[in-house]
Amino acid sequence: xxxxxxxxxxxxxxxxxxxxxxxxxxxxxxxxxxxxxxxxxxxxxxxxxxxxxxxxxxxxxxxxxxxxxxxxxxxxxxxxxxxxxxxxxxxxxxxxxxxxxxxxxxxxxxxxxxxxxxxxxxxxxxxxxxxxxxxxxxxxxxxxxxxxxxxxxxxxxxxxxxxxxxxxxxxxxxxxxxxxxxxxxxxxxxxxxxxxxxxxxxxxxxxxxxxxxxxxxxxxxxxxxxxxxxxxxxxxxxxxxxxxxxxxxxxxxxxxxxxxxxxxxxxxxxxxxxxxxxxxxxxxxxxxxxxxxxxxxxxxxxxxxxxxxxxxxxxxxxxxxxxxxxxxxxxxxxxxxxxxxxxxxxxxxxxxxxxxxxxxxxxxxxxxxxxxxxxxxxxxxxxxxxxxxxxxxxxxxxxxxxxxxxxxxxxxxxxxxxxxxxxxxxxxxxxxxxxxxxxxxxxxxxxxxxxxxxxxxxxxxxxxxxxxxxxxxxxxxxxxxxxxxxxxxxxxxxxxxxxxxxxxxxxxxxxxxxxxxxxxxxxxxxxxxxxxxxxxxxxxxxxxxxxxxxxxxxxxxxxxxxxxxxxxxxxxxxxxxxxxxxxxxxxxxxxxxxxxxxxxxxxxxxxxxxxxxxxxxxxxxxxxxxxxxxxxxxxxxxxxxxxxxxxxxxxxxxxxxxxxxxxxxxxxxxxxxxxxxxxxxxxx
Amino acid sequence: xxxxxxxxxxxxxxxxxxxxxxxxxxxxxxxxxxxxxxxxxxxxxxxxxxxxxxxxxxxxxxxxxxxxxxxxxxxxxxxxxxxxxxxx
Numbered sequence: 001x002x003x004x005x006x007x008x009x010x011x012x013x014x015x016x017x018x019x020x021x022x023x024x025x026x027x028x029x030x031x032x033x034x035x036x037x038x039x040x041x042x043x044x045x046x047x048x049x050x051x052x053x054x055x056x057x058x059x060x061x062x063x064x065x066x067x068x069x070x071x072x073x074x075x076x077x078x079x080x081x082x083x084x085x086x087x088x089x090x091x092x093x094x095x096x097x098x099x100x101x102x103x104x105x106x107x108x109x110x111x112x113x114x115x116x117x118x119x120x121x122x123x124x125x126x127x128x129x130x131x132x133x134x135x136x137x138x139x140x141x142x143x144x145x146x147x148x149x150x151x152x153x154x155x156x157x158x159x160x161x162x163x164x165x166x167x168x169x170x171x172x173x174x175x176x177x178x179x180x181x182x183x184x185x186x187x188x189x190x191x192x193x194x195x196x197x198x199x200x201x202x203x204x205x206x207x208x209x210x211x212x213x214x215x216x217x218x219x220x221x222x223x224x225x226x227x228x229x230x231x232x233x234x235x236x237x238x239x240x241x242x243x244x245x246x247x248x249x250x251x252x253x254x255x256x257x258x259x260x261x262x263x264x265x266x267x268x269x270x271x272x273x274x275x276x277x278x279x280x281x282x283x284x285x286x287x288x289x290x291x292x293x294x295x296x297x298x299x300x301x302x303x304x305x306x307x308x309x310x311x312x313x314x315x316x317x318x319x320x321x322x323x324x325x326x327x328x329x330x331x332x333x334x335x336x337x338x339x340x341x342x343x344x345x346x347x348x349x350x351x352x353x354x355x356x357x358x359x360x361x362x363x364x365x366x367x368x369x370x371x372x373x374x375x376x377x378x379x380x381x382x383x384x385x386x387x388x389x390x391x392x393x394x395x396x397x398x399x400x401x402x403x404x405x406x407x408x409x410x411x412x413x414x415x416x417x418x419x420x421x422x423x424x425x426x427x428x429x430x431x432x433x434x435x436x437x438x439x440x441x442x443x444x445x446x447x448x449x450x451x452x453x454x455x456x457x458x459x460x461x462x463x464x465x466x467x468x469x470x471x472x473x474x475x476x477x478x479x480x481x482x483x484x485x486x487x488x489x490x491x492x493x494x495x496x497x498x499x500x501x502x503x504x505x506x507x508x509x510x511x512x513x514x515x516x517x518x519x520x521x522x523x524x525x526x527x528x529x530x531x532x533x534x535x536x537x538x539x540x541x542x543x544x545x546x547x548x549x550x551x552x553x554x555x556x557x558x559x560x561x562x563x564x565x566x567x568x569x570x571x572x573x574x575x576x577x578x579x580x581x582x583x584x585x586x587x588x589x590x591x592x593x594x595x596x597x598x599x600x601x602x603x604x605x606x607x608x609x610x611x612x613x614x615x616x617x618x619x620x621x622x623x624x625x626x627x628x629x630x631x632x633x634x635x636x637x638x639x640x641x642x643x644x645x646x647x648x649x650x651x652x653x654x655x656x657x658x659x660x661x662x663x664x665x666x667x668x669x670x671x672x673x674x675x676x677x678x679x680x681x682x683x684x
Numbered sequence: 685x686x687x688x689x690x691x692x693x694x695x696x697x698x699x700x701x702x703x704x705x706x707x708x709x710x711x712x713x714x715x716x717x718x719x720x721x722x723x724x725x726x727x728x729x730x731x732x733x734x735x736x737x738x739x740x741x742x743x744x745x746x747x748x749x750x751x752x753x754x755x756x757x758x759x760x761x762x763x764x765x766x767x768x769x770x771x772x
Contacts, residue, residue, distance in 0.1 A: 080719070081719030082716075082718060084712075084715040084719075113745040114745075115745070116743075119719055120719070146745075230715055233712070262715055263714055266714060267723045267724050269723075270723050270726070296731075296740075296747075300732065300740060396749075397738060400738050400749070400751070404737075404751075503709070503716065504738060504749065505717065505749070505754055507747070507749075508747040508748065
């Protein structure tokens with residue numbers, strides 16, 4: 001089931017064999033929000049593999065393209081503003097170019113913000129791979145009043161420049177033609193490379209001299225020296241390990257003396273860019289108000305922005321309830337239950353044991369996986385749509401001041417909010433957060449957002465125990481969850497994630513019409529990833545819980561699960577719960593709503609006309625009921641959420657940490673609520 | 685030439701323009717900002733600067749949200765009037 005690709009597998013190179021069926025390795029680079037995925041999707045539509053970069057949570061997309069007997073392997077590099085080791089994405093992008101030695105790098109730039117985009121080009125040109133520049137969004141640039149002459153830019157840079165409008169498939173085939181011919185004849189690549197500012201040229205030469213003969217292949221002295229001056233942490237560590245102590249201490253002294261070099265290097269690159277675009281770009285700067293500016297007056301307004309957000313979320317949940325829920329119900333009734341009925345009938349005479357395993361263990365698990373799909377498709381579509389139009393980052397901007405209080409990034413807001421529908425897309429959606437600590441913290445906090453299944457439990461049980469007070473109790477319990485979320489967020493932020501916060505800097509791209517192909521790919525890739533990876537874990541957990549509740553038999557009250565619940569009676573006593581409630585809690589691990597079904601079985605009296613609710617209301621004290629509800633609201637996440645927590649963090653340690661943390665919180669809350677209620681004399 | 689007065693970016697009112705004159709946040713900070721278009725000499729136009737929360741600025745044709753903490757590490761000066769406006 002492993003989908004990790006081996007980036008280092010040997011491949012035949014165009015240059016070395018020259019045979020017609022040889023492979024060209026293409027790296028697709030670019031800053032974020034430049035339409036790079038659109039280009040990638042157009043090139044590789046039916047041949048994409050999505051996985052992760054080895055050992056990283058960053059998504060790796062690769063695809064292939066065959067044309068005229070030539071096979072092109074295209075690797076979509078993470079979108080990065082520069083190539084200094086500030087983030088995993090940047091390390092991945094430059095490691096790929098240095099170690100995998102692509103035959104050609106295709107860099108996509110946003111023509112409407114060309115100068116900023118060319119900063120990445122200035123960094124790419126210091127690395128060995130030949131580069132083709134694709135100027136995307138030429139139409140947007142034109143609308144902004146920016147006039148670009150690609151041929152003039154091409155002459156200035158000394159490398160091929162192809163104008164593109166990727167969303168209308170304009171220029172793509174010319175781009176790939178050019179990349180292919182450059183890959184065949186890399187010797188023709190002679191670009192005008194940026195040079196370091198006069199004031200630091202000497203120190204660069206000195207550092208370089210000290211490095212010579214100590215830099216191992218495939219690294220190049222010039223690049224290492226430059227990155228040292230820029231204060232790149234990864235390269236600094238590497239160089240220190242390569243060099244003899246004497247050389248390193250001399251370099252350290254030089255670097256200390258020229259600590260400001262990084263500013264000069266950056267300004268130097270922008271000076272180079274200004275020279276490159278001088279003749280090629282006409283930028284009137286008339287100060288015309290663009291559509292983006294007009295929309296932003298409302299969207300990022302402190303008040304109107306919040307109201308718009310509220311309207312947007314009403315729409316999302318309306319979609320969930322009118323589209324996803326009915327489909328989910330239909331799948332459950334017409335597919336899963338039908339299949340269960342058919343299997344049970346067919347196998348009843350063969351082996352009742354096997355029938356039970358298949359019907360309840362296997363199909364029960366499959367049913368959960370399948371019925372998650374409609375909700376996920378709706379949420380991922382909404383997420384992709386909002387991201388693609390440019391609205392999502394603006395939500396992050398508007399919400400940042402609130403999320404900041406919890407130590408979270410504004411981008412955490414949307415995934416956490418989706419958690420009210422379901423925690424699974426909340427955890428998966430957390431990948432929109434760039435900082436690793438922010439990503440992890442959001443994943444750990446997401447299960448504290450009460451999902452619709454838990455809200456359903458509240459809606460069903462509070463009237464049974466609290467009658468008229470049901471609404472007050474429900475809101476109090478939901479507030480308890482939000483309070484715990486805030487406290488845990490602040491606590492983790494000051495302990496585990498202390499000092500790990502990257503500065504809040506975020507680009508707000510221009511609004512544009514969403515690209516359906518990109519949205520389709522996003523929804524398919526994410527839903528499929530869930531079905532494949534999380535599906536396996538859910539299925540296994542479902543079978544294990546089935547086995548525990550079925551053996552040794554004859555029914556659940558004599559099962560291992562019940563015995564386990566009974567062995568936990570001392571803990572249960574502190575929370576006022578008997579073993580039946582504990583078993584119900586454990587069964588909620590498969591799916592939260594299972595708690596209701598389990599209570600239904602365990603509290604059933606067998607008397608006609610008397611449901612489990614009446615029985616419970618009669619035997620369970622309000623204090624116990626309150627504690628049970630508080631615990632189930634805060635309890636360990638369901639198996640699907642745990643599975644995606646592992647899928648997204650790629651670490652069992654963090655997953656386990658999250659689960660145990662919630663277990664501890666839930667049990668403590670149970671004890672506090674029960675003992676507190678008793679102490680106050682409420683409903684004993 | 686006169687040495688112009690410097691202020692921190694978070695003190696600039698919305699609608700005003702300025703030129704980045706210094707970055708005080710270390711090398712990593714400077715290199716992160718550089719990739720997003722903010723370097724010494726960049727022209728910046730402040731679009732939003734609420735009392736609490738992040739700023740919104742326009743720099744090299746890019747709208748960028750900056751946390752207050754970030755803006756408080758960016759020193760700016762008044763733009764030279766004869767320079768063509770590159771931020772718009």
